[in-house]
Amino acid sequence: MRRTTFLLVAVVTLSPLGAADTQNYEQTSETPTVDVSFNHDIRPLLSSRCFACHGPDPESREAGLRLDQAHGDEGAIGIAIEPGLIDDSELWNRITTDDESMRMPPPDSHLKPLSQKEQQLIRRWIESGADYQEFWAFAPPRNPETPNVKDKRWSDQAIDRFVLRKLEANGMSPAEEADPRTLVRRVTFDLNGLPPTRDEIRRFVKAYSKSPETAWEKLVDDLIARPQFGEHMARHWLDLVRFADTNGMHKDFYRNHVAYRDWVIRAFNENLGYDDFLRYQLAGDLYPEPTKDQWIASGFHRLHLIIDRGTALPEESHVKNVLDRVTAVGTAFMGLTVQCAQCHDHKFDPITQKDFFSLYGFFNNIDADPETNPRETVEGLQQPFVRFPTEQQQVELDRLDVQLAQYKDQLQGLKASIESLEKQANNEAATDEEPEQPTRVDDSLVELEQEQVALEKRIQRLSRQRDTVERSVEKAMVMKERDEVRETFVLIRGQYDAPGEKVDRDVPGFLPPLKISSELASRMDLADWFVAPENPLTARVAVNRLWQSFYGVGLVKTSEDFGNQGEVPSHPELLDELAVSFIESGWDVKALVKQIAMSKTYRQASDASPEQFKSDPENRLLARGPRYRLDAEMIRDQILATSGLLSTKMHGPSVKPPQPDGLWQAVSMTGERYVPDSGESIYRRSIYTFWKRAMPPPQMTILNAPIRDACIARRERTNTPSQALLLLNESEYLLAARHLAQATLNKPIDQRLQFAWETVTTKLPDTQEVEILEKLLNDLTDHYQNHPDLASDLCRDLSLDAPSAEAELAAWTVICNTLYNLDITKTKD
Structure with a gap:
């Protein structure tokens, strides 16, 4: 055996596995009946404790050892691990030694040593052959066979069979179905973000008493068909893409993204396929003749924070903007922390710095000035933006343009006549002779000057009319490619002014290769790559976030990170089944929503005994229904809805509900004051509330809404006195x-x-x-x-x-x- 002294050091703490995964940790070396899975049990331990110094990043790698791979020059097998031979495996010796100078992780790393249960998992894995597996999230999802279960009467749906198999394996049974009043409230919140009305409650209870399944399916179909469905689903997406109404940073000027928000709502209501939902946002501007929706959706690339002119150099601003776009794409569509590779190779996932900047190249070519002066923008719109006048608006604008052109021509003629007459007062005054007809010339000049004033007023009036019509025209900030392609370089240590190796547009090498349609890879090629069936991430990431919106936690708890530092899925085969069926359905979002809502798993009562709650506090085994505090927007909208005040008006400019005077004073560098709206506007749903990044609505952030300066895939839920004070x-x-x-x-x-x-x-x-x-x-x-x-x-x-x-x-x-x-x-x- 070739032995090498090595370090098992990391700078992060152990990522806790879900309660569903802790069952394996209860086993000992004397209970070999429980299999040890490298992906499920071992990789999370090695990633959290070891990969920082023995992982993908060669710059931080110690002693020429990689514990993230089995073979190769620095692979673990033969250096640190001898399959089947525990005493000859340096990994085992180092994690169990009493000698502090040899123990891994070292005491000065401030990491807890591996517990006895964790050590026994590693021991059993080595003794069973130390089998390395391909990382689950980087292998294409495959449709698993529907499992056999003991209690076949509970349900024949795929979701329920996968859940029940895990429950039965742990000696558990599903909870009883919740009562109809609980069910109607739960599903109405989950599909519309609002509570049911008393009439809706009573109709459902009556129908449920006659035929539960028929009543339930009818209710689910009805809720999915309502316009409130799109408003609720869009809210989760706006968190993910850091939608806001201001630039953020320094002066935090207004930025108009209303068209993008309204498009997202429409996309969910119209059930736009998730593949096109992705394509439109990544490459909507690259369609041969982009539709209005495709143009608007490309505004996804314009949602990043913007630095004010004069605060940073243009080159630095540009780099920051592109870095933000890559991070957003990585979080929203890949579920990976790609941004960790902008300064060096990723320490935990196989993403190199070159991979990062190859992705960067796709978003490095926007035709926009990174130093647009927000004070010079039109209606909060920064170039490039596109106008979408209606037919009536265009007819009116054309009419006004024709009239203005005619009046301006007349004005030019008047000015010429006046100038001619003025030259003729002047010439006569220069001679000694008395003018023959001074009154006629003076009268004509006065008359023309009066006509000029009247014409100028008419032009001003028509210009104001045109401005009014123009302001009513829908506009949207969009993505637009430069004609001359900007070259992309690896930025040394991520510094904007330190270009290194030139790179071509491409995707990370550990994922399926990119297929390009022309000489230069485009964002459309990238979008097609994302929705290709062989891409292992896109469908999994999407269905996991949707599951999270029902249960408060995804099948993968770390919905923002499917990499090595993320958590393993509580039900990996169920995740794959949902991902494959999602793709095969044509990326049908509403069908997936209905599939989850119709499951018996979702309809369980949320009651749990103290023992059940203690053994599985986060409900990772899904032995009961979901129970968690509502999001801030749902709490506010519920109060407005049940009081009878909620406005049902959809779309349009963001609104400002009443807030304390001087709310923005502490964060404003321009003397900007918060001026609340009045009337119906203050009772609109929370998705339409004006979102200032420097000072978001307090009634939202106090209840854990993000400030929208970064992409957030899941919200935290806290319980604080300030929340009670707010609601009271x-x-x-x-x-x-x-x-x-x-x-x-x-x-x-x-x-x-x-x-x-x-x-x-x-x-x-x-x-x-x-x-x-x-x-x-x-x-x-x-x-x-x-x-x-x-x-x-x-x-x-x-x-x-x-x-x-x-x-x-x-x-x-x-x-x-x-x-x-x-x-x-x-x-x-």
């Missing part, structure tokens, strides 16, 4: 509570509590809940009757008949506000 005290939410209170007071007295409770929670209150609310209502009514000034403050903009009416409304307002703050209201179960 936000003026917009108090107004909504009062509006619901007014609707409640229109009901018969004996129906009011049930009406409010059902409207907000979808459920019916039980006896104890009614008793608690009645006591609270009585206490509040007494309180406001004894403190009429407080009641008047809550009702100050209303005209009520008597102080008693104010006290009653104030009491019910607080009751409704309390309902909005219940855990059941803020949580999807």
Whole structure:
């Protein structure tokens, strides 16, 4: 055996596997019946502890050892591992030694030593032959056979069979189906981002009692067909592509991407195939005759942050913009941290720096000035942008252009006549002779000058009319290629002013090769490569994010990272089955959504015993239904919807709901102030809320919405006091509570509590809940009757008949506000 002293050092901590994966860690070396998988069990350990110094990056590689591959000059077999011979394997000796000077990872690396369970996994793997496997995410998905299960009565759907097999292997059974009220609330939120109405609840409960499967499928189909479906699905995508209404950076000027946001909503509602959804965004401008949607979708490349003129050199700004585009493509479509290879080879995944800049070349040729002055932009649009006038708008613009051209010609003629007459006052004044007809010349000049003034006013009026029409024309920032192709170089250490080796456009070498349609690879070639059936990442990444939108966590928890540092799938064969069926369906998003929603897995009750929750807190085994706090937008939209205030208006300019005065003052370098909208605008869905990167809406970010300066594939969920304070005290939410209170007071007295409770929670209150609310209502009514000034403050903009009416409304307002703050209201179960 060739032995070499080597280091097993990493600079990151162990990525925890999901609860579904921890079952293997419960085994010992005396229980060989459980197989050890390199991809599932061993690679995550080596990646998190070892790859930083013994992985793909040659610059940081120690002792000529690669633990990420078996063979080759620096492969692990024969250097650190002797298959089947544990005592002769240096890897085993180093991770188990008591000698701190020899132990790996070293104590000064600040990493925990491998636990005994982790060590035993590695031991069993070496003893069983130390078999290396191709990394699961980089192999094309294959359609697995539907598994056999013991309980064939539960379901015959593929999703359910894969889930049930894993449950049965762990000695578990699926939960019972949730009650119909829970189901209708869950699926309405998941497909529309809104709660069901009381009428919708009751219709479904009645239909479900007669034929559960028929009622469920009809409900799912109805929700998918609603326009609110696109609004909800688009919200997840806008997180992913860091959509915002401002540039970010420094002065954070307005940038107009309304057309892109509205296109995303339409794309989901019209069920644009995901392959075309991707193509339009990557290469919409490269179609022979791009449609409006294709042009608009190419604005995906314009969503990056923009540095203000004078803040950085043009060359630096350009590089930053392209780097951002590559990062966005890597996150959105590849599910990889490609940006980690911009300064050196990736330390964990087989992406070289040359691979990174080969991808960079596809996005390095935009025909745009990296130093556009935001103060000189048109309606927040920075070149290049495209106009999309309607037929009526174009007719009106043409008419106004013709009139303006005629008037301007007349004006030129007038000016010439005036100039001629002025030369003739002047010539006569230069002689000693008295002019024969001074009055006629002067009168003619005055008359022409008056006609000039009138004509100039007419031109100004028509110009204003034209400007008004032009402002109403839809416009979109787009991608556009330069005629002269810009060369691409590897940037040494990622520095914009340190070009190294020249590279051609290409894809990472460890993935299927790129097929090009002409001499120079194009973004369209890249888009076709992404949606080719042999691409191992695109479909998996897409279906995993969609699964995440239902369950709060993907089959791969790290939906932003399918690489070695990401987590292995909880159900790898299910992920592949969904990916293959997605491709075979023609990349049909709505069909995939329906497939997930129709599964028995999705319809399980979310209840869990303390023991079940402790053993699988994140529900990675899918032994119960999804339960987690709603996203910020869903909480706000739910409050507006149940109060009766929510506007159903779709599309159009972003809106500014009421916020504290001076909200932007702390981040503005230009004296810009936040000016809220009024009327219907302030009650529109949260997807239309104006998103300033330097100061996003606080009621969104307090509840974990990202600030949209980077691509976010999954949101964090925290539980903080500030969230409770927001929901209790936000003026917009108090107004909504009062509006619901007014609707409640229109009901018969004996129906009011049930009406409010059902409207907000979808459920019916039980006896104890009614008793608690009645006591609270009585206490509040007494309180406001004894403190009429407080009641008047809550009702100050209303005209009520008597102080008693104010006290009653104030009491019910607080009751409704309390309902909005219940855990059941803020949580999807």
